[in-house]
Amino acid sequence: MIQRTATAELKLLAKQFKAIAIVGPRQSGKTTLARNVFPDKKYVSLENPDVRLFATDDPRGFLEQYPDGAIFDEAQRVPELFSYLQQVLDDSTGKGKFILTGSNNFLLQENISQSLAGRIGYLFLLPFSTEEIARATKEPQTIEAAIFTGGYPPIYDNEVAPNKWLPNYIRTYVERDVRQIKNISNLNAFERFLKLCAGRIGQLLNLSSIAIEAGVDSKTIASWISVLESSFIIYLLKPHHENFNKRLVKMPKLYFCDTGLACSLLSIHDSKQLTTHPLKGSLFENYVINDMLKERYNNNEPADLYFWRDSTGNEMDVVIDQGSNLYPIEIKAGKTVTSDYFKNFQFWKKATGFENGTVIYAGREAQKRSSGIQVISWRDFNLSSLR
Incomplete structure (x- = not known):
């Protein structure tokens, strides 16, 4: 088993x-992860029809x-x-007695908030991060391979081709989970x-535009978006709410929780296609934002990730809310640093007064500019270094 970064946090929550x-x-x-961290606990899959019927008909028994205690899989x-x-x-004084896993955040949270609030700790676990993939592979991946493959563990554990595994994942998700939610x-x-x-x-979420192309109404699209969010297929990056005396965009931006899944839906059949694909920049941006999200979740911290865009189109790809400070990040899919990488920081400084920032790019070399802007490779970036 590949050592998961979230292991330490899970053990802490259990205490x-x-x-x-x-x-x-x-x-x-x-x-x-649950069975590895808690090997002495009995494992119970509530996907099993017989077990589920027993738990439904006689929950006390x-x-x-x-x-x-036990591990209850797919508890929702x-x-x-x-x-x-x-x-x-309530009758127990022990810690870490029951471990519940679930792939539907909406259903699980709804039940927990009604019955177990204050008694249960939460840990969000997304597919492998860049750091975890490095542990799973013998050779470093190219950025194109990393985007195309994504991070789902079975692809690495079983050494199965992503273009074989991911379409089946999508089919199972649509036919099974969507109907359940x-x-x-x-x-x-x-x-x-x-x-x-x-x-x-990487685009602003425009429900009306999607509704027209999908052939359904906007309310249906809004409902379907919530389905994708609750089952961790997409992630909506919200605009930062701070008003810097400018009219700011208020719609969120849409990203997938796994770029491999997105590539499969886009009919990208191998990593070489990404070299010239028109969405390479958006997919790279998505990949980097996913890594930020995974780092936060693995450390059991709130995401606190936003983007910033004013009405004239000036924007920062990511803004990290550090409480007393807002830290801007630009994400660039190019492998050569150019002056264009830094132009948005000028608008940011004028609008907010905040200095410093980071460019994450697809190249290898790190740079520290006299302006206070640092340039970091996608392989080496981590949010903890900004604190």
Whole structure:
């Protein structure tokens, strides 16, 4: 098993809370992580129909089978269990007794907030980060290969080609998870909607535009977007709310939680296609933002990631809210540093008064400019270095 960066945080949460929820997309490694960190706990899959029926019909009797706690996989499948689990936790003084995993954030959070608030710690687990992929592979990946392959652990564990594994993941997701979250009857329209979203990576989320192309109304698109968010297919990067005496964009930007998945939806069949693909810049930006998000989640910290854009089009790709300071980051897919990489920092400084910043690019060499702007390779960047 590849050592997950989130392992240390999970062990810490187990010392602080009576139960822990590990939440993330299907096949992101939640079960493997839980079983590796807690090898002595019994493992129970609530995807199993017989087990699920027992837990649904007799939740009290079901929980009595596990006096020392257990790992309940896909816990959102049995919402009836949570109210009874509350009583078990209240009667217990031990920490880290039950580990719940789930691939649907909306359903799991809804049940936890109703029954287990204050008793449970949360850990979000996304697919492998660049750091974790380096542990899984013998040779360093090119940026094109990293974007194309994405980070889902089974691709690395089983050495399966991403263009074979990812289409099946999408098919299973659409036919199984989508129906579980929301009763969507027109799956063909939903698949078309998924591909439309992939073509809009890094763009402002315009529900009306997607609705017209998908052939459904805007309310339906808004509902479907929430489905993709709750099942960790997409991530919406919000604009920073601070008003710097300018009219700012208020719509979020759309990104996928895994670039390999996005490449599959875009019918990109190998990494070489990315060299000249029109969406290479957007996909690189998506990949870097995913790594930032994974670092935050692996350390069990709030994302605090935003973008900034004014009404005239000046923008920063990412703004990190550090409380008393806003830290800007530009993401560039080129492998050669040019003067264009720094022009948006000038607008940022005039608008906000904040100095310094970072450019993350697809090249290898690091630079420190006299202006206070640093240039870092996508391989070497981490948010902790900005503190």
